Amino acid sequence: xxxxxxPLFDFAVSAFRDFAAFQFLRNALIAxxxxxxxxxxxxxxxxxxxxAFVGQGISHGAFAGVALALLIFDPAGSAGGMNLGDVAGGxxxxxxTLYSLMLAFLVGWAVRREKLSGxxxxxxxxxxxxxxxxxxxxxxxxxxxDIFGILFGSILAVTHADVWAALGLAVLVALVLALxxxxxxxxxxxxxxxxxxGLPAGAIHYGLxxxxxxxxxxxxxxxxxxxxxxxxVIPGLAALTVAKRLPGAIGLSxxxxxxxAALGLAxxxxxxxxxxATVVMVLFGVYLALSLGKKIRLxxxx
Amino acid sequence: xxxxxxxLVSAQDVSFSYEAGGREVLRGVSVxxxxxxxxxxxxxxxxxxxxxxxxxxxxxxxxxxxxxVLGRPxxxxxxxxxxxxxxxxxxxxxxxxxxTVRDVVRMGSVPQAGLLRPLGARTRRRAEELMxxxxxxxxxxxxxxxxxxxxxxxxxxxxxxxxxxxxxxLDEPTSGVDAAGKQQLIALLSELLADQxxxxxMVSHDVGxxxxxxxxxxxxxxxLHFHDRPEHLTDETLRRAYRCDLAAAAxxxxxxxxxxxxxxxxxxxxxxx
Numbered sequence: 001x002x003x004x005x006x007p008l009f010d011f012a013v014s015a016f017r018d019f020a021a022f023q024f025l026r027n028a029l030i031a032x033x034x035x036x037x038x039x040x041x042x043x044x045x046x047x048x049x050x051x052a053f054v055g056q057g058i059s060h061g062a063f064a065g066v067a068l069a070l071l072i073f074d075p076a077g078s079a080g081g082m083n084l085g086d087v088a089g090g091x092x093x094x095x096x097t098l099y100s101l102m103l104a105f106l107v108g109w110a111v112r113r114e115k116l117s118g119x120x121x122x123x124x125x126x127x128x129x130x131x132x133x134x135x136x137x138x139x140x141x142x143x144x145x146d147i148f149g150i151l152f153g154s155i156l157a158v159t160h161a162d163v164w165a166a167l168g169l170a171v172l173v174a175l176v177l178a179l180x181x182x183x184x185x186x187x188x189x190x191x192x193x194x195x196x197x198g199l200p201a202g203a204i205h206y207g208l209x210x211x212x213x214x215x216x217x218x219x220x221x222x223x224x225x226x227x228x229x230x231x232x233v234i235p236g237l238a239a240l241t242v243a244k245r246l247p248g249a250i251g252l253s254x255x256x257x258x259x260x261a262a263l264g265l266a267x268x269x270x271x272x273x274x275x276x277a278t279v280v281m282v283l284f285g286v287y288l289a290l291s292l293g294k295k296i297r298l299x300x301x302x
Numbered sequence: 303x304x305x306x307x308x309x310l311v312s313a314q315d316v317s318f319s320y321e322a323g324g325r326e327v328l329r330g331v332s333v334x335x336x337x338x339x340x341x342x343x344x345x346x347x348x349x350x351x352x353x354x355x356x357x358x359x360x361x362x363x364x365x366x367x368x369x370x371v372l373g374r375p376x377x378x379x380x381x382x383x384x385x386x387x388x389x390x391x392x393x394x395x396x397x398x399x400x401x402t403v404r405d406v407v408r409m410g411s412v413p414q415a416g417l418l419r420p421l422g423a424r425t426r427r428r429a430e431e432l433m434x435x436x437x438x439x440x441x442x443x444x445x446x447x448x449x450x451x452x453x454x455x456x457x458x459x460x461x462x463x464x465x466x467x468x469x470x471x472l473d474e475p476t477s478g479v480d481a482a483g484k485q486q487l488i489a490l491l492s493e494l495l496a497d498q499x500x501x502x503x504m505v506s507h508d509v510g511x512x513x514x515x516x517x518x519x520x521x522x523x524x525x526l527h528f529h530d531r532p533e534h535l536t537d538e539t540l541r542r543a544y545r546c547d548l549a550a551a552a553x554x555x556x557x558x559x560x561x562x563x564x565x566x567x568x569x570x571x572x573x574x575x
Contacts, residue, residue, distance in 0.1 A: 048399065179417075179418055180417065180418075182409075182412045182415070182420070182421060183412060183417065185401070185405075185409065185412075186409045186412045186413075188399070189399050189401060189406065189409065190409075192390065193388055193390060193458075193461075193462075194409075194412070194413070196359045196360075196361070196383065196386065196388045197383060197384065197386070197387075197388065197410070197412075197413045197462075197465070198379075198381065198383035198384045198413035198414075199412065199413045240400060243400050244400055244402070244445055245400050245401060245402065245405065246399075246400050246401060246405075248400070249400045
């Protein structure tokens, strides 16, 4: 028994100790938890409305946007990949935001008008944006580091601005979901009938895309593209395997997201593994556990 | 204020094709649905029934002609949308969704309730009443993904009735429903027509159902072949509308020969009588 529990106790104790001792770890935890909250809250809707392509398209599109910003504001490569804020401040962030929003609405419009299916959108925007981004960055000195940074973020170098932006958006998302819950629920369940009955389905569709796009832009500097997409999809999938009603699903999704962020960070610190990738594995682990738990319950008969 | 015999739905010489220059799904179709009438719309697949519904809902616009609903152009309904109840063909909605039957029925009041206002006690009571009325009160707490197709359909009907619509559009409400279920639906629709200011347009393949339930029947196959009381519906018209012979038509599960001049009609007094 000791063989199993002692390592766990050691892990918990050293996690507390490290987080207590190091500000950068606490900041990373706060940022990670906020971003986990923000993206997980939207995750259930992303999964139900099959909008994962939006996340993929925008985040990979943002890659090109970031590359563009780097090229414009820091062509010599003096700032490390994602620390654009230090060099060019708000201007760079604004450029990336505008680029990503433009792309988001383009993709959202194309899918709503059924000009493009979700899969095609991912295929096209993913590949083309990544390639464009790589081409743009290729001239910089810190080429590989830039790419790694954009893909995986730099959660351990998170700034106060990042945290404030994430907090602000988290509050906005929570407010929107609370205030417009019944409209969003009807839209998510049966968009066609909701619209013919008088609901402004177009506004809700684009509103959701806007929130997702903002969440991506705010999160991408901190956790990178891979983790943003993981947070936009996995917590929702996990919650939907067990939740019977929508509010519970959203709540569970947030719990999974925030919990995985915290546990993943602690594990990464303890095992000295890359933080972002570790968090993704924890998210997946939680999903597997919930799925397996459900299968076992069903097999036994409740 | 609408007059008793004013048309709730008015399609005027409507033509439509899904692709410019492609096959015309509807050719010069004109049909009026008067207030208080129950119109059954029959026709073969591809005959334009669902297209007509979509035009009435304002989801698409005609290539020629005009469609008016409740006195307004169908694509410019605005707040009048609240007065239309729509029950689509089954399996359209995302059934694998975390919601109970009760949650789904209550959704019907959402457009009416207004933004930032929660659904009140009156709405909740009405939902319970409607669930009772359509016969799914027992399943109120069941996840919508776990109830049978017929029950889900009834939930969607209750949902459509929540805002007290003036016009109810039903698209194949009895596909996959057994004979008893169909009887229940006919009885329910008759009750609703008697109770409230309701006008119904029902699209169906089920000739027997339409003849038994509706005041008026229309046969649509690109063009309107018939629009009159069900007892005037002849085998000839049915044959033309379905482009099939009597033997095949009998496969619909009723006696086609019975239609000409003998029963039919729901037996309710019509506003014009």
